[in-house]
Amino acid sequence: MKQVVSLWLGNFQNFDELEKYTEVQYNEDGDSIPSPFEKEFKLGYFDRDLIEKDCIPDAEDDIEKLLIDFSYDDQLIKQFTDVELSSKYNTIIVIYNYNFTNDGRTINSVNNLEYELNFIGTAEYVD
Numbered sequence: 439m440k441q442v443v444s445l446w447l448g449n450f451q452n453f454d455e456l457e458k459y460t461e462v463q464y465n466e467d468g469d470s471i472p473s474p475f476e477k478e479f480k481l482g483y484f485d486r487d488l489i490e491k492d493c494i495p496d497a498e499d500d501i502e503k504l505l506i507d508f509s510y511d512d513q514l515i516k517q518f519t520d521v522e523l524s525s526k527y528n529t530i531i532v533i534y535n536y537n538f539t540n541d542g543r544t545i546n547s548v549n550n551l552e553y554e555l556n557f558i559g560t561a562e563y564v565d
Contacts (some may be wrong), residue, residue: 442564443514444538446479447504447527448548448555453493455553456529460491462517475531478548479557484536510563517561529555534563543560 450456461473475481490508496502498565501518504527514532539560546558 439565441535442476442537442560443563443565444533444536445505445514445518445558446529446555447523447558448529448531448553449497449527450493450553451528456491459553460489460531462486475555477546478555479538481536481538482541484533488534488536489531490534491529491531493529497501497527497528499523499526505532508532509534510565513563514561518558520559526551529553531555539540539564 450459453522458474460461460473460475462473462476472481492508494504501521501523503516505515505518508514508530509532537560545557548554
């Protein structure tokens with residue numbers, strides 16, 4: 439069955455900073471508090487178990503090197519090879535079964551002194 443995946447690329451100081459940025463907190467009642475990532479990009483509902491992320495030591499501008507070892511990487515790389523990356527990235531966030539493009543997105547990128555993150559696009563994959 440065909441599914442959709444959404445891809446973000448960016449730059450973080452290290453994996454711990456990426457973890458903090460994507461970490462969901464919980465209040466005393468057990469209700470989830472969205473992560474900074476979810477808030478900044480105004481993400482709609484997605485299965486939080488279907489997110490993959492990584493921070494690599496050396497920034498890359500080759501989509502194949504960035505996506506290697508992610509789930510369904512062979513399918514995703516083929517679809518993103520035409521994407522012209524404007525800079526080098528060390529951070530990859532992938533959300534499976536989530537279409538950010540159709541979610542009424544209003545923010546494509548976040549850039550501040552501590553990190554930058556850009557929505558690259560969506561692709562289909564066969565599960």
